[in-house]
Amino acid sequence: MRKLFFGLILAVALVWGAAAAQTVTVAAGAVGQELELVQAAAQRYMEANPGVTVNVLDTPDLADDRLGLYLQFFEAESSEIDVYQIDVIWPGDLAVHFVDLYDYGAGEVVDQHFDAIVENNTVDGRLIAIPWFTDAGLLYYRTDLLEQYGFAGPPETWTELTEMAQTIQDGERAAGNTDFWGFVWQGNAYEGLTCDALEWIASNEGGRIIEPDGVITVNNPNAIEVIELAASWVGTISPTGVTGFAEEDARLMFQAGNAAFMRNWPYAYSLGQEPGTAISGLFDVSPLPAGDVPGGRPAATLGGWQLGVSAYSNNPELAADVALFLASYEEQKIRAVEGSLNPTIQPLYEDPEVLEAAPFFGALFDVFINAVARPSTITAPNYAQVSSAFYTAVHDVLTGAEDAETAMALLELDLQAMTGFPTGTP
């Protein structure tokens, strides 16, 4: 009897253990349609792999909040999450918490992906994460309103944008839409502001905050000038509340038809074009404006997300299989067509179905290829602190708490203390 009892317990434990081992939990983003897309992909994986359960855990929208959550799991060495969706800026900071995907078959597929992203995700020769989708900042503009107000095309410089936004806003308000704004963007104190502000600075010949060779350049007149210009938008062509805006706040306002221009990532395109939205068929995307200085040219911050397998996973093999499936050619194609999420696999930019759904993947290919990286590799494992110091300083200027000259001088001192890097000109 006792033997039977223990036998039963053992059998239950074995079955339970096997079942647990066949479950993979993926921590994923939920901005726009992201969650629905990854849930559908998980379903496809499960249909092709009976006996495996793929759970999707949705995580906070703001990159900083998501990182905070991940760090709690890592600190506990938790095996609860097997696959993490990680930002393009995190491989350096988080490398120790991920397995080397080359140990789990990534070598066979890695060459399909853009070299620069693979390089970004490689730390000490280890592939920390497989590229999933890439991102670059774009200017969304209302084609109908540009025509109505006599503008031939989207603005080429920030000054032009400022003037066009003001003209359209004045006109729309006079016509009765008191909720209308000229320009919406990401002004909250978080990673998104680092992206927007890097675009202003890089487009104005003001460098990249910290250059790839480890020189702090952010305290320069071109950077100061363009941050002052951005501060002048707050409460004029942009709502005062823009200093609390993230991606979704800007998208919802633009999508409701209440803004002439928006800075956002590609995901907002397919949502805006969905039949039934106020702006479907009434907007397009272009490169962001250039700075007004001689030599100024458009700059888009490089964004994007990868899939890494936790070093604390109980089943890294299966987890890696799920990650590689999610990042595969077929799956990236579905995400591109349904969610205008940019593939990391070049031939998908020539795929007719992809181009039909997101024509700008072809037209703006150069923008995606030439996007400006944030200084995450050179400052790893301290990028998160560097970025936080940067966006806090910029946010202080946007809210009027500090002038740009003082803010950049203080930031330079902070960055020096944080990194030990020298200062120089961009």
Ligand code: GLC
């Ligand atoms: C987007 C980008 C990511 C960036 C974030 C900032 O999700 O892909 O790289 O850090 O926006 O909000």
